[in-house]
């Protein structure tokens with residue numbers, strides 16, 4: 001099954017944290033098909049904290065949405081030093097944005113992610129790698145949702161050459177997993 005995951009970090013070395021999260025995902029057999037650039041993003045909701053680095057991944061795995069959520073939580077626990085308040089600073093956050101055309105509504109998991117269409121820090125990187133992906137509830141594609149987004153917070157693309165020194169560029173741009181095969185859905 002193809003999923004889109006949103007990664008975010010604003011504590012410690014965010015670029016390294018994103019790279020570690022990608023490695024953890026790969027170590028669990030989750031194949032990274034596409035990785036967006038890294039984006040420097042203005043915090044939404046919880047002011048007075050550092051800007052985030054965000055990235056969206058397109059992945060393929062046989063895991064169910066709940067199994068993938070558990071895997072994401074395990075990775076977050078291993079990388080997090082202390083609990084983070086909602087929308088507060090964190091070393092890593094992993095959200096399931098889309099699970100293809102599947103819709104999940106359960107107490108522990110909602111897919112598509114309920115705040116997807118109101119957050120530019122998700123929509124901009126998602127539109128970079130999957131502009132035509134259709135939101136199965138809104139019945140609109142990601143490029144259209146981005147155009148309609150009410151969010152005015154800033155989202156700045158980081159060019160590869162400006163972040164390779166932080167150790168993130170190699171993972172995002174040239175990992176064998178990222179090149180494995182073209183987009184398939």
Ligand code: AMP
Nearest residue numbers: 086087094095096097108109110111113
């Ligand atoms: P947060 O740490 O703020 O991202 O919140 C994580 C909590 O949101 C987890 O305990 C999940 O059970 C719940 N959740 C609901 N839907 C999703 C989703 N699509 N992706 C990730 N977490 C989700």
